[in-house]
Amino acid sequence: MNKKLTASNGAPISEDNNSITVGERGPLTFDNWQLMEKLAHFNRERIPERIVHARGYGAYGTFTLTKDLSQYTRAKFLVGKGKTTKVFARFSTVAGGQDSSDYVRDVRGFALKFYTEEGNWDMVGNNTPVFFIRDPQKFPDFVHSQKKHPQTNLPNPAAHYEFWASNPQSMHQITILMSDRGIPFSLRHINGYSSHTLSLWNDKGERYWVKWHFKTNQGIKTLTDQEAAKQPVNGMQADLVQAIDEGNFPNWTVKLQIMPEKDAETYGINPFDLTKVWPHTDYPLIEIGTLALNKNVENYFAETEQAAFSPANLVPGTGVSPDRVLQARLFAYGDAHRYRVGANHGFLPVNAPQCPVHHYQRDGLMAGGCPVHHGGSNPQTKEVNFYPNDKTHEGAPAPDASVKEPPLQISDATIDRFDSSNDDNYTQAGNLYRMMKDDQKEQLTNNIAGGLSQATKSVQKRMIAHFQKADKAYGNQVEAKLK
């Protein structure tokens, strides 16, 4: 027997094909509540898309620790060789809307949510080890310059280069984006990076600065612009879903670069500058685990679209760093989630920690109706809705001083706006160019010339000068191709 079709109040309904009208040819009547409910709910099926990284694909997987890290951290998911932690991953393009193509030349988001026993730890990274800017003040302008033209709604490469001409701190990232790495063959064939310097700290109160690397075991595989143009718009999503469905689980080897806290004061490269890498000769990669994706989502909207990743999702033993772009992100993501998904986004299954959650936050839109979420008749909180209270000795939630992060000493500093726009924008971009084979240099400079040819003469001139500062031959090659 079929299930009974109901209205949203649960009452069975007699008909769902014909609305109520005045006679066979007449207009609707006001008592069409069934129709109104249906149309009204339909109008509310969408939530705002992410302002960046709108187009993405999610899957679940497992992180397996292959090296005990208790020397560096007290985070339980990083202690005990062989330990496994469930993960949700979301890959994305950055600039395009939800309806853009998978095959654009763009950075790919590489966001991971680790459901650890001490709370969720999110690694909200990209497939590149650096970023376009080192000051968060520039982020909205940068993103506007990469989005479609506000009047024509068409791609706008002239604006990309107009932003970069005034912001040579993007040189390193541009050199990666315009290289053969700029369009992946698939999401299984990309590396992931924290890009930022994050931190780990141990029970002794020692802190280490850490960069995370997820190296694809499928190998790096990329497409040229010409090859990408022939791909179906949804190809990368189809590839990921299919691989997982077939049991061909994509996997990555997880590695860390680890710097003792004090090294940061003397290291020649500012370790908190997001436009710079740490050469592996200075801080070698240490293999610590594997990540394998093994389960597709059951519902794209419920899981992938409502997933809320945040660099502020930290667990004891992990931390951030003075990188100012990272600091701004600690605010930006929670704010985006409260707007995009709602104040109670944390209760949705994809976002909910898989450990008990006890706090004195309560109520708000869509709090789920469960007394726990409302701070109501919850035996664990002893029905107290404020802190401190007189019930903590009876088991009401109370802070645990043992999870306090070690203090961070910032040397005698003056509070001001410091201009970092000229903090060596060229050396690492030039190093990367010099490491490339001739055919890679060809692709790089062809790709740049393609977009840059659409910019004004003034922008072209300034960009050539920037490329020449990175490496004379780099700039000359771009200049020759523009002519």
Ligand code: HEM
């Ligand atoms: C000041 C700098 C930045 C700001 C203000 C910023 C802001 C945002 C915002 C508002 C979102 C949408 C979040 C949502 O609606 O759920 C987002 C998504 C994302 N951002 Fe950033 N971002 C910044 C820099 C970066 C950097 C440096 C990285 C990588 C190292 C990064 C990686 C990502 C990823 C992977 C997503 C998609 C997360 C997902 O899959 O849901 N962002 N960013």
